Amino acid sequence: MNLHAYMEQLKNEIDAALMAHQYSSTHTVAEAMRYSLRNGGKRFRPVLLLMFLDAFGVERKKGMATAVALEMIHTYSLIHDDLPAMDDDDMRRGHPTNHKVYGEAVAILAGDGLLTDAFNVLVNDQSLDIDTRLKLVRLLSAAAGSCGMIEGQMLDMEAEVKPVEDLEKLKNIHQLKTGKLIEFACLAAGFIADPTDRQLHKLRWFSNHVGLAFQIQDDILDVEGDAEKIGKTVGSDEASGKSTYVSLLGLDGAKAMLEAEINKAVAELDGLPADTEMLKELTLYVAGRDS
Amino acid sequence: MNLHAYMEQLKNEIDAALMAHQYSSTHTVAEAMRYSLRNGGKRFRPVLLLMFLDAFGVERKKGMATAVALEMIHTYSLIHDDLPAMDDDDMRRGHPTNHKVYGEAVAILAGDGLLTDAFNVLVNDQSLDIDTRLKLVRLLSAAAGSCGMIEGQMLDMEAEVKPVEDLEKLKNIHQLKTGKLIEFACLAAGFIADPTDRQLHKLRWFSNHVGLAFQIQDDILDVEGDAEKIGKTVGSDEASGKSTYVSLLGLDGAKAMLEAEINKAVAELDGLPADTEMLKELTLYVAGRDS
Numbered sequence: 001m002n003l004h005a006y007m008e009q010l011k012n013e014i015d016a017a018l019m020a021h022q023y024s025s026t027h028t029v030a031e032a033m034r035y036s037l038r039n040g041g042k043r044f045r046p047v048l049l050l051m052f053l054d055a056f057g058v059e060r061k062k063g064m065a066t067a068v069a070l071e072m073i074h075t076y077s078l079i080h081d082d083l084p085a086m087d088d089d090d091m092r093r094g095h096p097t098n099h100k101v102y103g104e105a106v107a108i109l110a111g112d113g114l115l116t117d118a119f120n121v122l123v124n125d126q127s128l129d130i131d132t133r134l135k136l137v138r139l140l141s142a143a144a145g146s147c148g149m150i151e152g153q154m155l156d157m158e159a160e161v162k163p164v165e166d167l168e169k170l171k172n173i174h175q176l177k178t179g180k181l182i183e184f185a186c187l188a189a190g191f192i193a194d195p196t197d198r199q200l201h202k203l204r205w206f207s208n209h210v211g212l213a214f215q216i217q218d219d220i221l222d223v224e225g226d227a228e229k230i231g232k233t234v235g236s237d238e239a240s241g242k243s244t245y246v247s248l249l250g251l252d253g254a255k256a257m258l259e260a261e262i263n264k265a266v267a268e269l270d271g272l273p274a275d276t277e278m279l280k281e282l283t284l285y286v287a288g289r290d291s
Numbered sequence: 292m293n294l295h296a297y298m299e300q301l302k303n304e305i306d307a308a309l310m311a312h313q314y315s316s317t318h319t320v321a322e323a324m325r326y327s328l329r330n331g332g333k334r335f336r337p338v339l340l341l342m343f344l345d346a347f348g349v350e351r352k353k354g355m356a357t358a359v360a361l362e363m364i365h366t367y368s369l370i371h372d373d374l375p376a377m378d379d380d381d382m383r384r385g386h387p388t389n390h391k392v393y394g395e396a397v398a399i400l401a402g403d404g405l406l407t408d409a410f411n412v413l414v415n416d417q418s419l420d421i422d423t424r425l426k427l428v429r430l431l432s433a434a435a436g437s438c439g440m441i442e443g444q445m446l447d448m449e450a451e452v453k454p455v456e457d458l459e460k461l462k463n464i465h466q467l468k469t470g471k472l473i474e475f476a477c478l479a480a481g482f483i484a485d486p487t488d489r490q491l492h493k494l495r496w497f498s499n500h501v502g503l504a505f506q507i508q509d510d511i512l513d514v515e516g517d518a519e520k521i522g523k524t525v526g527s528d529e530a531s532g533k534s535t536y537v538s539l540l541g542l543d544g545a546k547a548m549l550e551a552e553i554n555k556a557v558a559e560l561d562g563l564p565a566d567t568e569m570l571k572e573l574t575l576y577v578a579g580r581d582s
Contacts, residue, residue: 029445030437080403085395104376108399109445112371113437115403119410120432123425130425134414137428141411146321146404154320154400 152177443468
């Protein structure tokens with residue numbers, strides 16, 4: 001199976017699991033939660049988690065509830081980020097954002113609901129022993145919490161007012177804002193497959209390199225991408241005066257850093273006792289994608 | 292020790308535990324989280340939890356992390372409820388609300404941070420075995436989630452537009468919006484003390500009666516309370532056309548229902564193999580309080 005068919009298959013499995021989950025009956029908040037869950041993208045984070053389980057030779061169904069919880073947290077963060085008080089976005093992935101459809105109050109509650117229910121999904125996952133479930137709650141609450149993704153969102157908002165001039169600071173923002181959930185996807189697979197500490201270390205490094213590569217390619221696409229494919233105006237970062245890898249390193253510098261991060265990510269995969277061919281293809285795809 | 296000195300002592304212990312907790316270093320969101328945590332009220336929910344542990348003869352420190360997590364969830368719900376898109380309140384307990392001090396974006400993130408970190412606090416509680424921790428995460432995520440407190444908040448918002456005319460519907464709103472966290476306080480003490488299922492059943496009934504009594508007394512105070520003591524305008528419910536126990540039952544009817552709920556709560560306490568004298572005093576205090 002080629003990478004795209006494989007990713008599509010995993011995405012379909014995740015979509016089905018997300019929709020099968022019952023989030024309360026019929027009230028408006030539950031409807032708003034489902035609206036944003038349905039309007040998913042590539043499901044990159046849960047796909048990554050399931051690909052690692054495949055690579056470790058572990059049944060995918062052992063990670064499905066964790067994949068669902070992870071996507072719920074990601075979805076909540078998008079709903080809240082899109083709010084007028086935050087990024088004030090009207091559209092996401094070609095559809096009106098949650099608050100444009102349901103109003104701000106319901107959108108806030110829908111985000112709160114997805115965030116809270118995600119932990120309920122994790123803790124009720126009968127396919128994992130309670131020790132693993134507890135580790136996953138610890139890991140996800142730390143990744144998404146005030147020292148993780150939320151701190152990243154705060155730093156990112158501050159950087160819009162006062163652009164960062166330092167590469168390490170820019171990396172830190174992304175490692176928190178988007179990197180923490182990508183790291184969770186990889187480490188969660190590790191915990192579920194129960195590899196050694198040495199392997200968890202490799203999973204963490206891999207996720208850091210892939211997360212950075214993902215962001216650098218985003219910045220490159222903003223300069224030389226196809227507006228129709230990426231679904232937003234090209235050049236928006238430069239217009240907003242926001243610091244990016246391209247603005248700090250130049251286009252060639254950013255491309256060189258992207259290649260270096262991809263090589264480091266692949267090297268970490270080589271060190272794992274797992275069948276990582278598809279994960280290598282995914283890593284190369286992250287760098288080469290056009291949307 | 293009399294009830295007030297006892298409640299004050301528990302409140303001080305809870306305040307100290309809330310402040311001792313580290314929520315990330317110095318960034319603005321962490322500061323906003325601490326701002327609202329510091330501006331606490333009577334800490335009714337965690338006080339109730341600790342009083343039950345005392346009644347069961349269990350060391351209070353076994354419930355302190357749970358008490359902290361519970362108050363974090365309660366505090367997040369107040370921050371989000373006060374937002375302009377929700378209740379649009381400028382003041383809470385004599386201080387500017389979170390978004391008036393830090394702006395809406397930070398207030399949203401501070402709420403998200405408290406909610407997420409609360410689960411991290413629960414799961415890292417070294418004083419409880421992992422089975423109990425898992426039960427508490429399950430219980431708290433269900434109580435606060437889209438089928439619990441969040442559904443209650445949604446129903447309450449809908450009731451402001453279209454007042455409920457049915458007593459059972461009004462009870463349902465309160466049992467979800469405020470009752471679920473009060474129920475968690477009681478059940479969590481039960482899980483930590485490890486009583487039998489029969490006792491958990493009694494704890495649940497007690498919490499339902501006390502929660503209702505709490506709300507009925509709120510509605511009575513809105514009619515005949517002292518504005519200075521309750522910290523808001525008297526008669527605000529009637530002015531807003533909101534359904535209350537007083538509007539549905541009349542003042543005498545509401546007082547009769549309050550007395551009935553208090554008697555039922557005390558009867559549940561009588562059935563517990565615990566020293567419930569202080570809890571009985573607390574229950575009577577809920578009905579007799581003037582603020």
